[in-house]
Every structure is written in C-alpha cells, then in structure tokens.
Amino acid sequence: MGFEPSKIKLTLVGLGGPGLMWVLEKWGVEWPPLVILVVGLVCGAMLIMAAALWIRDAYRWLKAKDMGTMQIILIIGLIGTWLFLTAALAAGTWAIWKAGGIAQAIGAQTVNDDEGPLSWWTEHLSVGWGDGQKEMVRSLAFRGTNISQEEIELRSAEIRSAINGTKHTLEVVASDGDEYRVVPLDHIELIPPGARIELVASFEPNIPTKQFLETWRQFNLVVTDSVRTYRSKYDEKVMMVLFEGKVGPRVTVKKEYRKNDKK
Numbered sequence: 001m002g003f004e005p006s007k008i009k010l011t012l013v014g015l016g017g018p019g020l021m022w023v024l025e026k027w028g029v030e031w032p033p034l035v036i037l038v039v040g041l042v043c044g045a046m047l048i049m050a051a052a053l054w055i056r057d058a059y060r061w062l063k064a065k066d067m068g069t070m071q072i073i074l075i076i077g078l079i080g081t082w083l084f085l086t087a088a089l090a091a092g093t094w095a096i097w098k099a100g101g102i103a104q105a106i107g108a109q110t111v112n113d114d115e116g117p118l119s120w121w122t123e124h125l126s127v128g129w130g131d132g133q134k135e136m137v138r139s140l141a142f143r144g145t146n147i148s149q150e151e152i153e154l155r156s157a158e159i160r161s162a163i164n165g166t167k168h169t170l171e172v173v174a175s176d177g178d179e180y181r182v183v184p185l186d187h188i189e190l191i192p193p194g195a196r197i198e199l200v201a202s203f204e205p206n207i208p209t210k211q212f213l214e215t216w217r218q219f220n221l222v223v224t225d226s227v228r229t230y231r232s233k234y235d236e237k238v239m240m241v242l243f244e245g246k247v248g249p250r251v252t253v254k255k256e257y258r259k260n261d262k263k
Contacts, residue, residue, distance in 0.1 A: 006053065117148030118197065118225055120232050127242050130206030134243075137212040140201040142170070142221055142232075151190035153226035157199050162218035162235075170223075173198040191225075199223070209246060213239070217247045 124143040130136030140159070146152050157170040173180050174188045182200050191197060199221075203212070217239050221232040240248030 117146060117150060117152050117227050118144055118154075118191075118223070118230065119147045120144040120221065120223065120230055122232050122234065122238065125234065125238060125242065135209050136206040137203055137209055138206045139203060140216075142199040142201075144197045144199075146191045146193055146195050146197065149193050151192055153190055154185050154188065154197070155224045155226065157185060157221075157223045159201055159216070159219045159221055161215045162220060162233075163215055166215050168201050168203075170199040170201050173200060209243065213243060213247050217243075 121143050126141045127137060128139035128141065130138040154172065157172070159168050159170065160166070171182045171184055172188055174183050176183075182202065218235050221230075221234065223230045236248040240246075
C-alpha cells in the first residue's frame with residue numbers, strides 16, 4: 001500500500017486546517033463565522049477524499065494478500081471508514097459550532113439581551129389603572145437592569161404599535177433625594193452598574209381600555225443606550241395576561257344567544 005503525496009496532503013490539510021485555526025485563535029486571531037464554516041466544510045471534504053484514496057489502496061493491498069472480498073469489506077468498514085469519516089464529521093461539526101450555527105455563519109443576526117449592557121425583563125410588564133375597574137389605562141411600566149460593569153447613558157426609549165405604527169415616548173423612574181419621580185431620560189445621570197431601571201409610558205388623559213387595546217395590544221419596546229439598541233416584542237400572548245378576557249383567543253357566546261343582540 002503506497003503513500004501517495006495526494007493522500008498525505010489531503011489528510012494533513014483536512015486535519016491540520018481546524019487545528020491551525022485553533023492555535024492562531026489562542027494567539028488572539030479572531031475568525032469571522034463564515035470563514036470558520038467554510039474552512040471546516042472544505043477540510044471535511046478533503047478528509048472524505050483522502051478516506052476514499054486510503055480505502056482504495058487498502059482494498060488493493062488486502063486483495064493482494066489473498067483475503068476474501070467480505071473480509072476486506074469488513075476490515076475497511078470497521079477501520080478506514082470509521083476513522084476518516086468520523087474525522088470529517090468532526091471537522092464540519094466543529095465549524096458549525098464555532099460559527100454559532102449555520103444561520104449565524106451566513107449572516108443571520110440574533111439579539112440576546114443577556115449580552116447587555118442593559119437587560120430588559122419582558123415578563124415584568126405592568127399596567128397602571130386609572131380606576132378600580134380596569135376600564136381606564138394610566139400607564140405601562142417596563143423593568144430592566146444594567147448587567148455590565150460600566151456606566152451607561154440611556155438615550156431614547158419608546159413603544160411602537162405593531163397595529164398602526166403609533167409611537168409613544170417613555171420616561172424613567174429616578175431618585176430625587178428622598179423620593180422617586182418619573183422624569184424624561186435626559187434628566188438622569190449615567191446608569192451605574194447593577195442599577196435597576198423602570199421605564200414608564202404615561203397616558204394623560206387616561207385611555208379607555210377598549211380604545212387602548214385597539215392600538216397597543218401588540219407593540220415593540222425600542223430602547224437605545226450609548227452602546228446599542230434593544231427591541232423587545234410584546235404580543236397578544238403577553239397582553240392577555242394583563243387584560244384577561246379582553247385580548248387574545250377566548251371562548252365566546254354564539255351570536256344568537258348574545259344579550260346585546262336580543263331585541
């Protein structure tokens with residue numbers, strides 16, 4: 001069984017490509033996700049080609065030893081195929097893992113608020129009612145925190161209706177001596193590390209609940225600080241918890257049995 005230069009080169013490049021990238025990464029080189037994916041897949045293809053050449057030569061060598069065809073296939077299947085194809089799959093898997101997934105590698109972007117510097121808690125949305133019967137909406141409150149180790153400037157915050165595009169500017173709850181007040185964003189200092197944040201959408205005059213939901217049953221919270229912009233989606237699944245029976249799927253009475261339709 002000869003050692004052709006092509007087999008050796010394919011094997012060394014297929015195994016050495018990811019290894020070299022790993023070593024350079026340890027020295028501070030940062031690889032774009034798409035480069036990692038392409039190198040991994042190319043190296044995997046090289047290993048498959050090398051495997052085919054090694055298996056071909058192994059077959060010829062074993063056949064020259066007067067071994068039976070089934071014995072040759074068994075040996076090649078257990079040793080050669082397992083060795084090289086496993087390496088090829090490992091190279092491809094490594095590439096996709098390092099790239100953060102195929103979608104990330106080809107340029108699809110995902111936003112994770114845990115990356116900071118601010119983190120917003122979608123599940124902590126609360127409603128301020130203008131009366132005791134939940135028939136008037138006075139405000140919405142959004143909560144978050146500065147999870148970074150730096151002071152952050154809060155530049156803008158608003159909610160945008162996903163129904164008709166209406167925008168509403170938010171203010172922030174801030175300490176003023178011994179009391180807390182709702183003030184515009186440009187009235188506060190930098191947000192220190194670990195500080196809790198409460199943004200408020202105030203509606204003056206208060207809005208009847210039915211009218212409020214016509215615009216705000218689906219919306220996006222858009223906040224910009226000195227580092228990035230955050231976008232959090234609030235759909236009917238979120239709002240139906242706060243406006244039970246008034247938004248989202250619900251059981252209804254047949255038209256002919258509705259009280260308001262009876263003469």
